[in-house]
Amino acid sequence: MRKPKHDSKAPGCSGACCLRVEDMGVDIGGADILQHVNFHLHCGRIVALIGPNGAGKSSLFKAILGQIPHTGTIDFQRAGGKRTRPLIGYVPQSPAFDRGDPVSVFDFFSAAVSDWPVFLPTPKKLRARVADCLERVHGGDLIDKRMGALSGGELQRVLMALALEPLPHILILDEPLSGVDIDGERQLLDMLDEICSQYDLSILLSTHDFATLEEYADQVILLKNTVLRVGAPAEVLACDEFKEVFHLDLKRGVG
Numbered sequence: 180m181r182k183p184k185h186d187s188k189a190p191g192c193s194g195a196c197c198l199r200v201e202d203m204g205v206d207i208g209g210a211d212i213l214q215h216v217n218f219h220l221h222c223g224r225i226v227a228l229i230g231p232n233g234a235g236k237s238s239l240f241k242a243i244l245g246q247i248p249h250t251g252t253i254d255f256q257r258a259g260g261k262r263t264r265p266l267i268g269y270v271p272q273s274p275a276f277d278r279g280d281p282v283s284v285f286d287f288f289s290a291a292v293s294d295w296p297v298f299l300p301t302p303k304k305l306r307a308r309v310a311d312c313l314e315r316v317h318g319g320d321l322i323d324k325r326m327g328a329l330s331g332g333e334l335q336r337v338l339m340a341l342a343l344e345p346l347p348h349i350l351i352l353d354e355p356l357s358g359v360d361i362d363g364e365r366q367l368l369d370m371l372d373e374i375c376s377q378y379d380l381s382i383l384l385s386t387h388d389f390a391t392l393e394e395y396a397d398q399v400i401l402l403k404n405t406v407l408r409v410g411a412p413a414e415v416l417a418c419d420e421f422k423e424v425f426h427l428d429l430k431r432g433v434g
């Protein structure tokens with residue numbers, strides 16, 4: 180397991196760079212999608228959000244991003260105790276690109292980070308900036324590939340590079356491992372570990388893949404409409420709530 184840079188501070192929480200979600204709720208069309216959600220995130224840590232389909236994982240991300248209204252409190256405190264709006268990098272669930280899409284990674288990236296018209300010759304500085312951003316995810320060689328020709332793992336890395344520019348306080352990834360093969364998954368997990376340690380940011384990701392949780396996650400949040408359990412991966416995977424929600428006893432197989 181990764182050694183967290185910060186000790187776990189919740190509850191009471193006096194840790195640096197902390198996102199606090201307190202008694203948070205989301206109502207969509209009269210349905211309580213999320214209720215009484217409580218947890219804290221700290222920088223330098225990878226937190227995995229797990230829960231069955233429809234548990235509210237994407238809704239929780241959208242509430243943190245301010246894309247949907249919520250009740251309760253979501254606030255962010257920087258080192259030194261100053262409250263501020265956090266800068267959040269976000270990669271949504273399975274964005275699709277047409278296989279024949281002629282847009283290159285460079286075009287896509289530069290359109291997102293600059294207002295330089297694509298029909299004009301590319302300034303060297305802009306190309307260098309995009310290359311640097313892609314290097315953060317070991318994707319420098321992808322710069323001239325077509326977006327539509329990227330593998331699942333490569334696409335995740337490009338979108339992650341974009342989410343890391345400018346460097347956020349929090350990186351949110353909605354099911355980054357879905358549609359990624361075993362080698363791609365290994366590369367992504369190693370990279371997340373590196374990014375988390377190198378930039379000391381907080382990574383919150385959702386996943387249905389429990390096999391690798393203990394390797395990379397510092398903490399796991401089990402969600403189903405509310406937070407059922409927060410803890411170290413081994414603790415959450417062994418808890419009764421996990422077995423009940425997934426009808427799964429990982430020590431004994433499917434229950």
Ligand SMILES: Nc1ncnc2c1ncn2[C@@H]1O[C@H](COP(=O)(O)OP(=O)(O)OP(=O)(O)O)[C@@H](O)[C@H]1O
Nearest residue numbers: 207208212230231232233234235236237238239272
């Ligand atoms: N815009 C919407 N209108 C109506 N219901 C919605 C809307 N968005 C989400 N929901 C409902 O909220 C619940 C939670 O959905 P959400 O996508 O947050 O779950 P999830 O845990 O991310 O699921 P999955 O693992 O399948 O991606 C579901 O029952 C879903 O149908």
